[in-house]
Amino acid sequence: MVKIENLCLDMGAFKLNGVNLEIARGACHAIVGPTGSGKTLLLETIIGIQKIKSGRVVIGGKDVTALSPSLRNISYVPQDICLFPHMKVIDNIMYGVKVRKIDPAPLKPFIDELIEFLNISAILERYPAGLSGGEKQRAAIVRALAARPDLMILDEPFSAIDSALREDARRLLKELSASHAITSLIVTHDIDEAYFLADEISVLISGSIVQSGERDDIYNYPKNHAAAEFLGVRNIYDALVVKVFEKSIEAALDSGRSINITCGCARSKFAAGQKIKCAVRSEAVYILKEGTDFFDKINCFDASIQKIYTRGKMHTVICALAGGIKIEIDIHDAAFNKLKLALEKKIKISINPDNIFMVN
Amino acid sequence: MRFKKIAVLAAFSLFIFYFILLASLFTIVEPAKLSAILKSERFYYSIKISFITAFVTTALSVAIAVPAAYALSRSDFRFKPAVDLFLELPLIISPIALGALLLLFFNTGAGLFIQNNLCGFVYEIPGIIIAQFVTSAGVATRLIKAAIDEIPPRYEFVARTLGAGEFKSFYTITLPLAKNSIIAAAVLTFAKCVGEFGATVTLAGAMPMKTETLPIAIYLRLSNADIEGAAVFILTLLALGFTVTLITRMFLKVRHG
Incomplete structure (x- = not known):
């Protein structure tokens, strides 16, 4: 178990404010945050390169x-x-063993296994200058x-690798972590990378951890406006609680339109008249087939398509609801073509109340 | 396009200027005189004293410059800007002024104590070394600092996380990576020491067969209107300069990718 307790660092213009983290043995924890949020600085304090103002780093019970x-x-x-x-690559790999004066014999099977697993046996006698980004990355991981460290820290581990090879590298690291129970801490600004690799995720914004938890929890329920925005939630609205029901509330958006949300999803208690921010992921908004009746559905709205952005087989459709409220919808190519979506087309959209969550 | 042509012309005119100066030397020196000087004991003494003092000074300068450059590149410490400023002294102050500064120091109480009890510097061979050191150590530090600045500190961070202490990470990572630049800096320092005149003549004097380094030999021969003799020594210094430049370029080109 790795524990980071109330870690504070003051660099004058930049501060780390009481960072707390817990990484279970064999788990992968990702710290995500925008550029300049202090991710690398946090890593450097954990490593011991930066002198901290206060706090503790505890590894396996040892401070x-x-x-x-x-x-x-x-x-x-x-990075x-x-x-x-x-x-040479082999000397890079053996550097830690040599400077620590560890007997290499007991470690050899483990190192050979890593070399085999990460497929770098052909480059052991080469110098780094002639290697590809992926080969360098794999060699660095073996090194x-x-x-056998207690914790492996990776800073933006795949940023130097071509996008075509990045997915392979991610899979390899995930398989390696799982098969060898490696405790790791990864810093990345790529949220997809964090979702793919990590068991737990912390969101670092302006030197503070604004949310920390299990991967799915972070994905489904970002707590904070800044965290939600960073985690790719593009539909965030100011709203006012109108009515409170047993399992849901009815909230009025700024424009006066109302939507229903369930309390189970919101994870908080509300009172009528309370100001809230509600959010929904763009992939959780559905476009209804033409002719679908609204009667038995809640959170159904008329909308008109204003912009369409296409990325490969995915489309992002930006719609305007009545009252001028904008909403972004991600839709797959097949559905997009089936619905015959086009600019300025009038459509009907639906949002499952369970997919709406509150942010602070 | 026209500007590029003008720029090339400027570069070429500089080359022509130096080439004419160099060629003029060969119009002065007669082969017989050249041969006589090259075979003279005084010529070999000048070469020997220049090389020995320059070698000792270069060794001292590099030995101090490497850790000093590392500290200036990697650490923040009190009075760092002042230390940094003082390293510029040899670049901005005339060597004669630096030599005079040394001469004045050796006339103070502390200086006289050193002169009388430890080692004589004024008008002595160690004076050549300290004069060369004062004018070259700062330059060596500057050159080596520039080389260390180019090496990302992350290499050392990584080495330290792999178990290397501060010195070990410097010794096994930074030093080998800066090796070629340090050698190039040492060669340039050596050349600067061999060519040093102002501080040396002020502190160690211009005594034939004693403190007669190559530049002082040129000075003494010009003083005696021995133009051909001076030209031979100038040619010797030029040959040394070209050799040093070639060696430096060779080391700076050889880099581990």
């Missing part, structure tokens, strides 16, 4: 806060990979794991 980076047994793969350019 390592006062220890130098060389004694913490935390390995680090930086720019940083294989030592004057050493980081060779001396």
Whole structure:
């Protein structure tokens, strides 16, 4: 178990404000946040490169806060990979074993297994300069794991890899983490990468963790407006609670249109007259077939298509509801063609109340 | 396009200027005189004293410049801007002024104590070394700092997370990566030391067969209106300069990708 307790750092213009994290043994935790949120700085404080103002780093019950980076047994793969350019790949891999003066014999089967798993046996005698981004990345991961660290930290691990190879690299890391029970902390601004790799996710914004929890929880229920925006929620609205029912509330959007949401989804208690922010993911809004009747459906609205953006087989449709409220809808190519969507077309949309959540 | 042509013309005119200066030397020196000077004991003494003092000074300068450059590149410490400023001294102050500064120091109480009890510097060979050191150590530090600045500190961070201490990460990562630049800096420092005149003549004097380095030999021969002799020593310094430049370029080109 790795515990980061109330970690504070003051760099003058930038601060880390009481960061708390817990990473279970063998788990992968991702820290996500926009550029400039302090992700790399947080990693550097955990590694021990930056001097902290207060707080503790505890690994396996041992407080390592006062220890130098060389004694913490935390390995680090930086964003720019940083294989030592004057050493062959094999010397890079064995660097930690050599400087720690560890007997390499007991570690050899493990290192050989890693080399085999990450398929770098052909490049062991080569210098980093001639390697591809993916090969460098895999070599750096083996180097980081060779001396069996308690925690492996990866900073934007796939940013230096071509997008075509990135998915393979992610899968390989996920399989490696699972098969070898590697405790890892990953920093990324790519939310899809975090959802794919991590068991738990923390959202870091302006030096503070605004939300931390299980991957699905973070995905489904971002708590904070900034976190929701960063996590790709593009439909966020100011609203006023009109009526409170047993399992739902009725809230009026700014324009006066009302939508229903369920309390179970909102995870909070509300009172009539309360100001709230409600949000819905663009993939959770449905476009109804032409001719569908509204009678037995709630949260159904007339809309007109204003813009369409296409990315491969996915389309983002931006619609205007009555009252000028904009809503973004992600829809797959097949459905898009079936519904014959086009600019300025009048459509009907529906939002499942369970898919609406509250943000602070 | 026209500007590019003008720029090339400017570069070429500089080359022509130096080439004419160099060619003029060969019109002065007669082969017989050249041969006589090259075989003279005084010529070899000048070469020997120049090389020995420059070698010792370069070793001292690099030994201090490497850790100093590392500290200036990687650490924030009190009075760092002041230290940084003082390293510029040899670049902005005339070598004669630096030599005079040393001469004045060795006339103070502390300086006289050193002179009388530890080592004589004024008009002595160690004076050549300290004069060369004062004018070259800052430059060596500047050159090596520029090389270390180019190496991302993350290499050391990674080395430290892999178990290396501060010195080990410097010794096994930064130093090998900066090796070629440090060698190039050492070669340039050596050349600067060999060519140093102002501070040396002020502190160590211009004594034949004692403190007669190559530049001082040129000065002494010009003082005695021995133009051909001066030209031979100038040619020697130029040959050394070209050799050093070629070696430096070779080391700066050889980099681990």
